Amino acid sequence: MIYSGHDLIETLSNIIKLICNILPCNRIFVISCKPLTLNTSNNSLVALYENLENIIPIAELFQDKEIINLHSQSTYSQTLLNNDSEIEVLLNTYCADTCKNVSMLTIELKxxxxxxxxxxxxxxPNSIWLNSEIELLQQISNQISLAIFYKTLMEENLEKEIQIKAETIANEAKTQILANASHGAIIGLISIFDFSTLTNNQKDMINIIQHTSDFVLSIVNEILNITKLDVHQITLVNSTFDLLDLFEKVIEQFTKDVENKQIELILNYDIENLPRYIKSDPERLKQVLFCLLLNSIKFTEADEIVVYVSIKLQKIIDDKESNTHSQAVKKECLLIELHDTGNGHQDSIGLGLSICKNIVTTNGGEFKAESQLGKGSKFWFTWNIDSSLLNNRFNSPISYILPSYIMLKRILVIHPVESARNAILRYLKMVKKVDAFDTPSKGIQEIKNYLELYNHSIYDIVFIRLYEKNKDEVMKVLLELREMDMYGNDLLIIFIVSSGNKGTILAENLISKDGGRVAVIYSSITWQKITTLLSNLRDDAVKNKT
Known part of the structure; x- marks a missing residue:
């Protein structure tokens, strides 16, 4: 029966019923401290059988020649336990499940x-166990242990066969999908426009086609990656790349999603300490970021998602020579954290969180996730990088320097989301004067106070977050700012709007009602977007003067 059964749980259930007939008892059960199969959890009750009618009275048991007095039996049990930890006999112990004392025989399954x-x-309670009963149960338990090992091994081999077949099918599916979608033709068509003169709208359309095409291919590749990771076939391919550019491109893929949900997607990037270029596997890093953002956006309906990127020094023990001469060396790695204000759920989307962990582990980093229902989720992982580029020509001290003419400007940031204000302040930290407030009224009051004291405008540039819900308030603030700009300071107002049609239309409506200098920047705000916008505005000003 042990070896012929296909279902291990059913087999164990049948076995303990037979044991109950051979070794009279009122309760018999099997507990696992490890997963019974690949699909079950550990520390669980596997099989249970109770038969209160099949108990031999204690008086009859005492008639057996092998029986000795209770005191001697208790001593024997203790001695047996000391010699063989696989067996335990307790003549009178409390059972929490049945809420009463019992005599219990336990044999370990190894x-x-x-x-x-x-x-x-x-x-x-106080019923004894014969030597022959203990030996018989031990023999049966040895056979059960062998059966569990055999069936677990068979299941693991079956899983590996399925994974290998799944990878083969996925490869064939990829070829078919790409053929049907004419992905190669799309890429070829896009490349024709590389040397063509296009309007900004046409360029945007081409970029959308490019991103969509790449996204389709990434989905197909994710199917392959799942199977490759499961059979340990994935490898990392290192190359030198622009780190900030990678983050910005991943975030841009979610602009429509965050616009539709009206949530803030914020990149807080430590430009003071992070290298501009690093050497690592950019594709694997993008896959982990994409999966985590996809998970957060799915379960976040309001407020914000923040991605923090910083550098971390970690101590590594170098014990190549010997343990006695080992020494700790410092090595840089990326620390990437993602916080959201979602409902606290975590889903296996895209590569899946477990696949993300495998990729990070393959890179030699750590991956952790925690969530609280109704309060959001937090993910963080470390990503090892090649530090040899930190001091070479790619990473000069001016890697993240703003345009020089901005350094002496005075800037006001009005944004209701604290995480967004903090990110912008970090990007503008090198500027002479930067203030930030959560409401327009606070910013206006600061300007008025300064005018009363010094009779002069306090700011040269004002960033204002513009939503559909606050457009009337922003319009009022816009008029007040123009009125207070009495000294011809040529105040520049930059509207921060969501990417997409809604944000563009919203900004254009306000710009049409204003006669001063106005610009638009799309969230998520990044250092690169700010520097590009300010550089372009500077170039336009120089052209106009010329």
């Missing part, structure tokens, strides 16, 4: 010299 679980028998 696989590869490690404990898998236990088989336990209960009798009435």
């Amino acid at each position: 696989i590869n010299d490690s404990c898998w679980g236990w088989i336990k028998l209960h009798r009435s």
Whole structure:
């Protein structure tokens, strides 16, 4: 029966019923401290059988020649336990499940010299266990242990076969999908426009086609990556790339999603300490970021998602020579954190969170996730990079320097989301004067106070977050700012709007009602967007003067 059964749980259930007939007891059960199969959890009750009618009275048990007095039996049990930890006999112990005292015989089930679980028998308290009964149960438990090992091994081999077949099918599916979608033709068509003169709208359309095409291919590749990771076939391919550019491109893929949900997607990037270029596997890093953002956006309906990127020094023990001469060396790695204000759920989307962890682990980093229902989720992971580029020509001290003419400007940031204000302040930290407020009224009051004291305008540039819900308030503030700009300071107002049609239309409506200098920047705000916008505005001003 042990070896012929296909379902291990059903087999164990049938076995303990037969044991109950051979070794009279009122309760017999099997507990596992390790997963029974690849699809079950550990520390669980695997099989249970109770038969209160099949109990031999204690008086009859005492008639057996092998029986000695209770005191001697208790001493024997303790001695047996000391000599063989696989067996435990307790003549009178409390059972929490049945809420009463019992006499219990426990024998350990072992696989590869490690404990898998236990088989336990209960009798009435102070009932004894014969030597022959203990030996018989031990023989049966040895056979059960072998059966569990055999069936677990068979299941693992079956899983590996399925994974290998899945990878083969996925490769064939990829070829078919790309053929049907004419992905190669799309890429070829896009490349024709590389040397063509296009309007800004046409360029935007081409970029959308490019991103969509790449996204389709990434989905197909994710199917392959899942199977490759499961059979440990994935490898990392390192190359030198622009780190900030990678983050910005990943975030841009979610602009429509965050616009539709009206949530803030914020990149807080440590430009003071991070290198501009690094050497690592950019594709694997993008896959992890994409999956985590996809998960957060799905379960976040309001407020914000923040991605923090910083550099972390970690100590690594160098014990190549010997343990006695080992020494700790410092090595740089990226620390990437993602916080959202979603409902706290975590989903296996795209590569899946477990696949993300595998990729990070393959890179030699750590991956952790925590969530609280109704309060959001937090993910963080470390990503090892090649530090040899930190001091070469790619990473000069001016890697993240703003345009020089901006350094002496005075800037006001009005944004209701604290995380967004903090990110913008970090990007503008090198500027002479930067203030930030959560409401327009606070910013206006600061300007008025300064005018009363010094009779002069306090700011040269004002960033204002513009939503559909606050457009009337922003319009009022816009008029007040123009009125207070009495000294011809040529105040520049930059509207921060969501990417997409809604944000563009919203900004254009306000710009049409204003006669001063106005510009638009699309969220998510990044250092690169700010520098590009300010550089272009500077170039336009020079052209106009010329």
